[in-house]
Amino acid sequence: MTTQQPAARPATVGMGVTHARYVPYSHAHYAGNLVDGAYSLALFGDVATELCIRTDGDEGLFASYSDVQFLAPVRAGDCVEVSATLVRVGSRSREMEFEVRVVARGDAARGGSAAEVLDPVVMATKARGTVVVPPQG
Template identity: 50%
Template sequence: METSTRDEREAQTTAFLRVRVGQEEAHYGGNLVDGARILRLFGDLVTEITVRTDGDEGLLAQYSDIRFTAPVRPGDYIEARARLVRQTRLRRVVELEAHKVIRASPEEADSAGEVLDEPQLVCAATATTVVPHRRAHMATARIPTAEEA
């Protein structure tokens, strides 16, 4: 009978979203989408991570090391991923990345797009979330194996 350690469970706790950015989200000149749109995706991913680890949405305490590395425009498809990298009694630290996987190509035609050979990093960050004490206590309790349940 195999049991997983807490470190192994943390390494396996991930979340993923893929969305198409709509025309209504253009916010700046040059038809650019604001970085807050990507941070909202990150917030949803962090929430999913804490629900998976603690059965509670938790409270996002901070973002750190935010780097916007490429523009996002309406029609682009963004793939965002999260991975739990550290867990303490009340805090969860999550690494986040968002990549453009399809680029809108309005210069070719209004509805043209291009699948990128290599996803393009558009944003990376680290988030820290806090979970309520009652849920955090439950998350650190021993998890029974399938045979024991």
């Protein structure tokens, strides 16, 4: 018999996690070093998993997206911040809002390895989704 370990913190609206990532050139699929939208969705799965671990002591399972908006391109060489914020807590479901923000980008016009920190950051992708976790007990 296995028992679920208690979560570090109970699930509370407003809790969130943020990951910072460099987008490798191996993920570029299109002209201009563009990365496909599925890259952002995979990152959303990563932050959702950590948030579920922190709130429920379990990785949870992604159930659905209710909204996904691709607002600006993500390119190889970008530095991104990916966040998940808890917006609704059900008995087994957790609704989250997600964002991918480009915080730095390569600047090939200045040289092959040149880059700049963006101010303001670029909001690339936003979404809302639901994960499910095992029942407590």
